[in-house]
Amino acid sequence: xxxxxxxxxxxxxxxxxxxxxxxxxxxxxxxxxxxxxxxxxxxxxxxxxxxxxxxxxxxxxxxxxxxxxxxxxxxxxxxxxxxxxxxxxxxxxxxxxxxxxxxxxxxxxxxxxxxxxxxxxxxxxxxxxxxxxxxxxxxxxxxxxxxxxxxxxxxxxxxxxxxxxxxxxxxxxxxxxxxxxxxxxx
Numbered sequence: 001x002x003x004x005x006x007x008x009x010x011x012x013x014x015x016x017x018x019x020x021x022x023x024x025x026x027x028x029x030x031x032x033x034x035x036x037x038x039x040x041x042x043x044x045x046x047x048x049x050x051x052x053x054x055x056x057x058x059x060x061x062x063x064x065x066x067x068x069x070x071x072x073x074x075x076x077x078x079x080x081x082x083x084x085x086x087x088x089x090x091x092x093x094x095x096x097x098x099x100x101x102x103x104x105x106x107x108x109x110x111x112x113x114x115x116x117x118x119x120x121x122x123x124x125x126x127x128x129x130x131x132x133x134x135x136x137x138x139x140x141x142x143x144x145x146x147x148x149x150x151x152x153x154x155x156x157x158x159x160x161x162x163x164x165x166x167x168x169x170x171x172x173x174x175x176x177x178x179x180x181x182x183x184x185x186x
């Protein structure tokens with residue numbers, strides 16, 4: 001009996017189960033493949049997103065580095081500007097000192113020219129005094145005052161000052177040109 005059932009023409013109950021299992025296995029495999037494809041797609045999308053974010057970060061870092069370099073350059077330029085301002089101030093001070101020195105040189109040159117004239121006048125007066133020509137001394141002195149106005153003859157030192165005083169004392173004893181000679185006689 002048992003034998004007949006097996007060979008008897010009846011189908012084994014296990015076979016339909018195997019056929020029923022095949023579509024389930026295929027369905028599960030399709031689901032696994034779909035899940036794998038979705039995971040792969042998700043991975044590639046995530047990878048692309050990470051690459052974009054990394055690119056943005058790199059550009060941000062580059063921008064920050066450029067900003068830092070620019071800031072350092074600005075600081076360097078500010079230092080150079082401060083040095084340039086100090087140099088300008090120093091040059092302004094030097095310009096003022098130079099102008100003062102030029103004024104002093106001009107004043108010294110003017111004084112030297114005047115003193116040279118005074119020495120020439122003194123020399124002429126001394127020559128006239130040595131030749132006992134006091135009138136000539138007076139004329140020389142009058143010419144000097146006519147040419148130089150209020151600027152007194154003098155500024156001599158040492159023996160020249162003593163000799164000039166001696167000549168001036170002798171000229172004071174002369175009668176003035178404004179007074180007639182009869183008034184000066186006793």
